[in-house]
Amino acid sequence: MAGRSSSRHQVTLLLLLLPFFLWLFAFLLLPGILMLVSSFQNEGGQGFTLGQYVKGLTHPLYTGAIRNSVLLSLVSAFVGLVAAAFAAYSFTTFSPKTRDRMLSLSNMMTNFAGVPLAFGFIILFGTNGMLTLLFKQLGLSFLAFDLYSWKGLAWVYIYFQIPVGILLIYPSLFAIRQEWREAASLLGAGTVQFWLRIGVPVLLPGLVGTFSVLFANAMGAYATAYALVTSNFNLLPIKIGGLVSGDVFPRVELGSALAVILFVILAIALFINEKMLRLARRGLSHDSR
């Protein structure tokens, strides 16, 4: 920038960046490398083997955990995305002041996750939960569900996906112009037709990107399922946690291999998001010309 490349200048710059590089090395790079190395070792941390990956990808206990996690994440990301898109679009129709308030409220609720969320859901939907009792009393027992079942867990996951989804999808919704809706309706298109033919296709990159972030969000979630202690859900993060620091004797190598598998799944999901963001941005910039 300044054009001066005296060696003293270079040394100063390097010294200023050094703490960051050291921190990155100590708490991201080195632990990551150790995890990778460990995932290729025998139990006890010796030798070289692909055995941990073979076990992780073939043993029914672990393939089950991967399958459950992927399924739960797909379902909660999809339902969460749909709910978030509807909510976020409704937000945009209010006055700037109201919609900003709604958005901050929703953003704030992204903090209601993990252990507090599990607790809140137990009071609402537990065996003696407020809504469980209310539904029973109103004769709507079919609405009640077992919180400690997969269905119950799916609801909890959908809950924490919605505010994150709103946060992510909200900016891209401004690409939809009210004028388009009016033009479409003048040409005889109904609301459903407008969204199917114009709205959703325009938003598609944003929707796919948000979906992949939500998917990753659910894949890595650990605290909520862990805090609903009464049931042991066979999920990938729970399995990893148990193998690494469980009460039973730890099996760090297998835990490492599963953690690498989880990391790769998340990296792919977030890579898709990056691509989609780029696509969405390109679409927007074409549009403004």
Add this chain to the structure above:
Amino acid sequence: MTPVNERRPAGSRIWHAAVAAAVLVFLLLPLLVTFLFSISTEWEDTILPQGYTFDSYIRLFGDERFLYALGRSFLVASMTVAFSLLIMVPTVFVVALYVPRLEKWLQTVVLVPFALPGVVAAVGLIKLYSAPPFAISGTIWILIGAYFILVLPYVYQSTRNSLRAVNAAELMEAAEVLGASKTAAFIRVILPNIMPGVIVASLLSFSIVFGEFVLANMLVGGSFEVVQVYLYHMMGVDGRLSSATIVTFFALVLVLYAFVLKIGNRKPRAGTPSVQGKEETV
């Protein structure tokens, strides 16, 4: 885009109000019932509590274990934020202005934490730090080390956006033309200008660290019990105390967000490509 609500038919307006209200109520419901539970005397098999009292808050703030946990959470959150700002603000500044070829790389690196859920990050950290020569597992230091990485994306993004919004390169040039050294220009000119963005990043990071459970539980657990771990242990023991803990935690989040909003409204939001100036009042 200007919202043209007036142009919308009444049916559509009712629909959007209903959707927004339904989602917001759903989001707030677990927090509201947690609050209700925390002030209830007895609430076993009825829809609403049978009586109300603030007794659980009195007990909570009389519980030494809770107060220590709260203190530890404050300590670890403040120290994480302090280290993060001390290191990241100069780093982002130096890279943005003087080592632009590192910019792309830095942008990618700060995204890695998003692909790194606590449970994955914990695996390598436990492996590296539970045995000598760096046996810091179970201490505050491993938490600060890990949380620094956790808040990296937020601190980076916020600082970078602020630098861009205040046009840091031009500010530096102007200050240097007027005779300031680089260090003086950075401290006296750049820092005050990017302060709102930096404060927002600090508050967000603070709330993230305060709410973090997985790393706290796996890396230090009971040997350095923070609020979230205290809450987890209390859950099966005392529901009233747990709910009061959650409400206290959320009151803190609320205060932090109120500050963020206030700062965000005072100055044009960092990151929006707008000319800074007093006349910009929306």
